[in-house]
Amino acid sequence: MKNSDLHRQFIRKHRNNKIKILACQIGVLILFLFLWELFARIGIIDDFIMSSPSRIIKMFGALGEQHIFKHIGITVLECILGFTLSTVIGSLIAIALWWSVTLRKILEPYLVVLNSLPKIALGPIIIIWVGAGMKAIVTMAVLICIIVTIISVLNGFLSADEGKILLLQSMGANKFQILIKLILPYSIPNFISVLKINVGLAWVGTIMGEYLVSAAGLGYLIIYGGQVFKLDLVMASTVILCILATLMYLAVAIVEKRINKKRR
Amino acid sequence: MEKLKMKDVSLTYQSLSGETKALEDITFSVSDGEFIAIVGPSGCGKTTILSLVSGLIAPSEGEIFINGEPVRKPNGKVGYMLQRDQLFEWRTIESNVILGLEICKKATRENKEYARELLEKYGLGDFKKSFPNELSGGMRQRAALIRTLSFRPEILLLDEAFSALDFQTRLAVCDDVYDIIKKEKKTALLVTHDISEAVSMADKIIVLSQRPAKIKNIYTPDLPVVSPLKRREEPTFSKWFDIIWKEVSK
Ligand SMILES: Nc1ncnc2c1ncn2[C@@H]1O[C@H](COP(=O)(O)OP(=O)(O)O)[C@@H](O)[C@H]1O
Ligand SMILES: [Mg+2]
Numbered sequence A: 001m002k003n004s005d006l007h008r009q010f011i012r013k014h015r016n017n018k019i020k021i022l023a024c025q026i027g028v029l030i031l032f033l034f035l036w037e038l039f040a041r042i043g044i045i046d047d048f049i050m051s052s053p054s055r056i057i058k059m060f061g062a063l064g065e066q067h068i069f070k071h072i073g074i075t076v077l078e079c080i081l082g083f084t085l086s087t088v089i090g091s092l093i094a095i096a097l098w099w100s101v102t103l104r105k106i107l108e109p110y111l112v113v114l115n116s117l118p119k120i121a122l123g124p125i126i127i128i129w130v131g132a133g134m135k136a137i138v139t140m141a142v143l144i145c146i147i148v149t150i151i152s153v154l155n156g157f158l159s160a161d162e163g164k165i166l167l168l169q170s171m172g173a174n175k176f177q178i179l180i181k182l183i184l185p186y187s188i189p190n191f192i193s194v195l196k197i198n199v200g201l202a203w204v205g206t207i208m209g210e211y212l213v214s215a216a217g218l219g220y221l222i223i224y225g226g227q228v229f230k231l232d233l234v235m236a237s238t239v240i241l242c243i244l245a246t247l248m249y250l251a252v253a254i255v256e257k258r259i260n261k262k263r264r
Numbered sequence B: 001m002e003k004l005k006m007k008d009v010s011l012t013y014q015s016l017s018g019e020t021k022a023l024e025d026i027t028f029s030v031s032d033g034e035f036i037a038i039v040g041p042s043g044c045g046k047t048t049i050l051s052l053v054s055g056l057i058a059p060s061e062g063e064i065f066i067n068g069e070p071v072r073k074p075n076g077k078v079g080y081m082l083q084r085d086q087l088f089e090w091r092t093i094e095s096n097v098i099l100g101l102e103i104c105k106k107a108t109r110e111n112k113e114y115a116r117e118l119l120e121k122y123g124l125g126d127f128k129k130s131f132p133n134e135l136s137g138g139m140r141q142r143a144a145l146i147r148t149l150s151f152r153p154e155i156l157l158l159d160e161a162f163s164a165l166d167f168q169t170r171l172a173v174c175d176d177v178y179d180i181i182k183k184e185k186k187t188a189l190l191v192t193h194d195i196s197e198a199v200s201m202a203d204k205i206i207v208l209s210q211r212p213a214k215i216k217n218i219y220t221p222d223l224p225v226v227s228p229l230k231r232r233e234e235p236t237f238s239k240w241f242d243i244i245w246k247e248v249s250k
Helices: A002-042 A053-066 A068-101 A099-115 A119-130 A134-158 A164-172 A176-211 A218-229 A231-261 B046-054 B095-096 B100-103 B108-122 B139-152 B167-183 B193-201 B228-233 B237-249
Strands: B004-016 B018-031 B035-039 B059-067 B078-081 B153-157 B187-192 B204-208 B215-219
Touching: A002 A053, A053 A231, A053 B237, A068 A099, A068 A134, A068 A176, A068 A218, A068 A231, A099 A134, A119 A134, A119 A164, A119 A176, A134 A176, A134 B237, A164 B204, A176 A218, A176 B100, A218 A231, A218 B046, B004 B046, B018 B046, B018 B059, B018 B187, B018 B215, B035 B046, B035 B167, B035 B193, B046 B078, B046 B153, B046 B187, B078 B139, B095 B100, B095 B108, B095 B139, B100 B108, B100 B204, B100 B228, B108 B139, B139 B167, B139 B237, B167 B193, B167 B228, B193 B228, B193 B237, B204 B228, B204 B237, B215 B237
Parallel strands: B035 B187, B035 B204, B078 B153, B153 B187
Antiparallel strands: B004 B018, B004 B059, B204 B215
């Protein structure tokens, strides 16, 4: 039983280490907030332009008047719409490009150009074409996510083992069977990493869109707060944004865990 | 009965940088239940022969017949075993083994039962629900073989099927695979650059030249039909090894 003693020791060490790291992570945050508050109180920084933790907390209390939940709801809806649309449409396009080598070759230069284009430059065009409002914001989010989705999903498809394709072909498999039996299941891990990237990009697109056109949403609150010099509002909205983005990322991580469990 | 026939087959690969003549006038036939080995230097065109037999590519000249019918495209008549076992990591062993049945749309209850029986018969019954990464290299190769057997192909094609394994495992897996192929009375075409592997397993050995591959000679060693390991201990084994080796390197 010496062995299991050693193992228990190992586990304990591992757990202790984990706790230590978590404690330090929380410590860094607390220290940061503490110093921020302290410097604001003793006047090293001007809390009118830098805000301070206590002012942000006060702002949370006051936010009720700003219909904060309406703003959160609108931003989350836009973000989820942008995320879902770009993931679905992007994956379908990637499948089409995998299917047809000719199509892939034709569209390749366009993808490269669109990928390197800063999508924000399209803002004015989007507003004119789809109108200012939620549609424009979702379009912006989709534009930012979709090219990356197409390129990464397609690369995942193309990295499938040639030998496995050969094996299926020798059994008489057609293209559709190769897609269903090999390419799609093989690409699931890659697809999940694409989802994780898209969560981040969808937020970028949504907030950018809101900066451009919106009359509601967290991005709007931030812009508005900046214009009327209410830095507490800007900071509070930013904190809420951080929390929302983390929650959405965690949702994807949970999906990943579920799938991994199923596959193992 | 003649299972496979290649008649005056030539093959030239086309590419932008030019033409590569890989095969020239290949003619041979394989009868039912025979175990044929094709040996030749690397890059001479061995894999090309298997691609032709499986219908993945069409010959530039000549024709190929399986059971007297010309081969036009892949149709599930051959079971291909590649260098790496190519098991699908996300499928259980059981589900890997019925892959061919699914592709050929023959995944009936009887056929799946047959695949399961093969797993039981060859000692993988306890690993039905396991994933490939839980099996040893030898067991994975055996699962790959059962996958090719489960849809009852006319011919098994083995392309350097053991060369990714370490020496010790390779000897054992050769024995294993040979035993199963003989028990199931399958016709097999083994491609290898390992002469001792060819001599230890085959009834007939076809020696190919450098590219473009032509048949230099066909040998029928007078070795007993026993397991590959036992064959390696036969007094005449090294004689045959020498003969083939000289022919290949000549
Ligand atoms: N798709 C292809 N296009 C052009 N040349 C090829 C192709 N496949 C194989 N070759 C060439 O044909 C020759 C024979 O290849 P192969 O049959 O794979 O050899 P072996 O299996 O004996 O090593 C090689 O020189 C190889 O470079
Ligand atoms: Mg080869």
